[in-house]
Amino acid sequence: MLALVKSCTIYGLESFLVDVEVDISSGLPAFDIVGLPDTAVKESRERVRAAIKNQNFNFPIKRITLNLAPADIKKEGPHFDLPIALGILSATEQLPAESLKQYAVVGELSLDGRTKPVSGILPMAIEVKEKNLKGIIVPEENVEEAAVIQGIEVIGVNSLKEAVDFFKGDLNIKPVRLSNEKDFSPESEGDFSEVKGQENLKRCLEIAAAGQHNVIMVGPPGSGKTMVARRIPTILPSMTFEESLELTKIYSIAGFIAGRSGLIKKRPFRAPHHTISAVGMVGGGRIPKPGEVTLAHYGVLFLDELPEFPKEILELLRQPLEDEKITISRISATITYPAKFMLVAALNPCPCGFYQDPFHECSCSPRQIHNYFSKISGPLLDRIDIQTDVAPVKFSDFESSSVTDSATIKKRVENARCIQLERYKGLNIYYNSQLTPGLINKFCKLGRAEKLLLRDAFERLKLSARAYNRILKVARTIADLEESDNIKEIHLAEALRYRNLDKYYNNLKM
Numbered sequence: 001m002l003a004l005v006k007s008c009t010i011y012g013l014e015s016f017l018v019d020v021e022v023d024i025s026s027g028l029p030a031f032d033i034v035g036l037p038d039t040a041v042k043e044s045r046e047r048v049r050a051a052i053k054n055q056n057f058n059f060p061i062k063r064i065t066l067n068l069a070p071a072d073i074k075k076e077g078p079h080f081d082l083p084i085a086l087g088i089l090s091a092t093e094q095l096p097a098e099s100l101k102q103y104a105v106v107g108e109l110s111l112d113g114r115t116k117p118v119s120g121i122l123p124m125a126i127e128v129k130e131k132n133l134k135g136i137i138v139p140e141e142n143v144e145e146a147a148v149i150q151g152i153e154v155i156g157v158n159s160l161k162e163a164v165d166f167f168k169g170d171l172n173i174k175p176v177r178l179s180n181e182k183d184f185s186p187e188s189e190g191d192f193s194e195v196k197g198q199e200n201l202k203r204c205l206e207i208a209a210a211g212q213h214n215v216i217m218v219g220p221p222g223s224g225k226t227m228v229a230r231r232i233p234t235i236l237p238s239m240t241f242e243e244s245l246e247l248t249k250i251y252s253i254a255g256f257i258a259g260r261s262g263l264i265k266k267r268p269f270r271a272p273h274h275t276i277s278a279v280g281m282v283g284g285g286r287i288p289k290p291g292e293v294t295l296a297h298y299g300v301l302f303l304d305e306l307p308e309f310p311k312e313i314l315e316l317l318r319q320p321l322e323d324e325k326i327t328i329s330r331i332s333a334t335i336t337y338p339a340k341f342m343l344v345a346a347l348n349p350c351p352c353g354f355y356q357d358p359f360h361e362c363s364c365s366p367r368q369i370h371n372y373f374s375k376i377s378g379p380l381l382d383r384i385d386i387q388t389d390v391a392p393v394k395f396s397d398f399e400s401s402s403v404t405d406s407a408t409i410k411k412r413v414e415n416a417r418c419i420q421l422e423r424y425k426g427l428n429i430y431y432n433s434q435l436t437p438g439l440i441n442k443f444c445k446l447g448r449a450e451k452l453l454l455r456d457a458f459e460r461l462k463l464s465a466r467a468y469n470r471i472l473k474v475a476r477t478i479a480d481l482e483e484s485d486n487i488k489e490i491h492l493a494e495a496l497r498y499r500n501l502d503k504y505y506n507n508l509k510m
C-alpha cells in the first residue's frame with residue numbers, strides 16, 4: 001500500500017511543502033528513508049516505531065520505504081516524526097487516506113507517542129496558506145505560534161493518537177484562532193529618561209537612530225554605556241507589519257517562541273558575550289539556526305567590551321554590515337539569512353579604563369593601550385559612522401530633573417526617517433547610512449563656508465580619508481533631524497565631533 005502525507009521543511013527563512021510518501025510491501029522487514037534526509041530525520045525511524053507501538057497501533061513487520069519529495073531539498077530536523085507515523089498508519093489502513101490530503105502535518109514524537117514542539121512553525125504556516133491547503137496539524141505547544149496566520153485551520157494535537165482520531169473524525173479539535181494584534185515581545189529595557197546627564201551621548205544615539213548609523217562608544221567603567229545601549233530599541237522607529245512578521249519568522253526558526261503567541265512588535269536587542277562561537281554569531285550548525293546577527297535583525301547588535309572579542313569573530317561581521325545579510329556555506333547548500341542591524345559597540349579607553357580620565361590615574365603603558373586598540377580592525381571601524389567619548393557621570397547629573405523620555409526622542413527619529421524615505425524614493429535605500437559615495441555627492445552638497453570648515457577640520461584633526469564620507473552622512477542626518485534641506489556649518493561641526501576614536505589612534509601614533 002502506498003500513502004501520502006504532506007509536511008513542510010525549512011530552508012533559510014522559507015518553508016517548502018514536502019510530500020512524505022510511504023510504501024509498504026512484503027519482503028524482509030526494513031525501514032528505509034530516501035530523499036536527502038539528514039541524521040535527525042533518519043533517527044525518526046526509531047522514534048516512530050516506538051511511538052506507534054506505545055500508542056497501541058500496529059507497526060507493520062514488512063518492508064517500509066519512505067520517500068521525502070522533492071528530493072533536491074535537504075530535509076532537516078525532527079519534525080517529520082508525526083507525518084511519517086501517520087503515513088505508516090495510513091498505508092496499513094489504520095487511518096483513512098482521504099482525510100489526510102487537505103492538511104500539512106508537522107511534529108516531533110517522543111517514544112511514548114506524545115508530540116513535542118518543533119521550531120520554524122510560523123514560516124510553515126505561511127507556506128500552508130500560500131499553497132491553499134485547508135490547515136496544518138502541529139504539536140499543542142506550537143498552536144499559538146501558527147495561529148497568527150489567518151485563513152488556515154491550525155489544529156493542535158498532544159499525541160499521535162489524537163492526530164489519528166482527528167483524521168478518523170472521532171475527535172473534534174477546534175482550530176485555534178488568534179489575532180495578530182497580540183504582542184509578545186519581551187518587556188523593553190527601561191526608558192531614556194532614566195539615564196541621568198550624558199546629554200552628549202543621548203544626542204549622539206538619537207542621531208544614530210535617525211540615520212541608522214553604527215556607533216562606537218568609548219568611556220570609563222560605570223559611565224552608563226551598557227545602560228544606554230539597552231535602551232536604544234525604545235527610540236528606533238516602530239516596525240511595520242511586514243518587518244514584525246519577518247522577525248517573528250526568524251525567532252520561530254530559532255525555536256524561541258513555542259508556547260507563545262502573537263508577533264514580535266518591538267525591535268530586538270542582542271548582546272552576545274565575547275566568548276561566542278562563530279556559529280553562534282552568524283548562524284549555522286547541524287540543523288541550521290540563525291545566529292546573533294540575524295536575531296538582531298531590524299534591531300540592535302550590542303558588542304560590549306569590543307576588544308575582548310576575538311578578531312576572527314569581528315571579521316565575520318563584515319559581510320552582514322556590508323550586505324545586510326549573511327550567507328552560510330554548508331556541504332549540501334548555502335543558506336542566506338537577513339541581518340540588517342544597528343551595530344553598537346562599547347569599550348573602555350584602555351585596559352584599566354581610565355586613560356585620559358580627569359579623576360583617576362591610568363596604569364597602562366602606551367604599548368598596552370596601543371595593543372588594546374589595534375584589536376579593532378580598520379575595516380570594521382570603516383563601517384561605524386559615529387564614534388563618541390562617554391564622560392563619567394557627575395553627581396550633579398543625578399539631581400537634574402529635565403530629562404527627555406524615549407517616546408519624545410522616538411518621534412523626532414521617526415520624523416527624520418520619513419524625510420529620508422521621501423528623499424531616497426526609488427533608489428532602493430532607506431536611510432542615510434546606506435548612502436554610497438555617488439549618492440553622497442548628490443545629496444550631501446556643501447556650500448562654500450561648509451567646504452572651508454571641513455577642509456580646516458581635516459588638516460587640524462588629521463582626519464583620514466575614511467572619515468570624509470562618514471562625516472558627510474552623519475551631517476546629513478543631523479540636518480534631517482532639524483528638517484533642514486541643506487547641510488549647514490553647525491551640522492558639519494557637530495558631525496566632526498563624532499570622530500573621537502580617530503583622535504586616540506592619532507595620539508597613539510605620536
Ligand SMILES: Nc1ncnc2c1ncn2[C@@H]1O[C@H](COP(=O)(O)OP(=O)(O)OP(=O)(O)O)[C@@H](O)[C@H]1O
Nearest residue numbers: 194195196197198220221222223224225226227393
Ligand atoms: N547616566 C546614568 N544615569 C543613571 N544611572 C547610571 C548612569 N550611568 C551609570 N548608571 C548606573 O551605573 C550602572 C553601571 O552602568 P553601566 O554598566 O551602563 O556602565 P558601563 O559604562 O557599561 O561600564 P563598563 O565599562 O564597566 O561596562 C548602571 O546600571 C546604572 O545603574
Ligand SMILES: [Mg+2]
Nearest residue numbers: 225226304346
Ligand atoms: Mg558595560
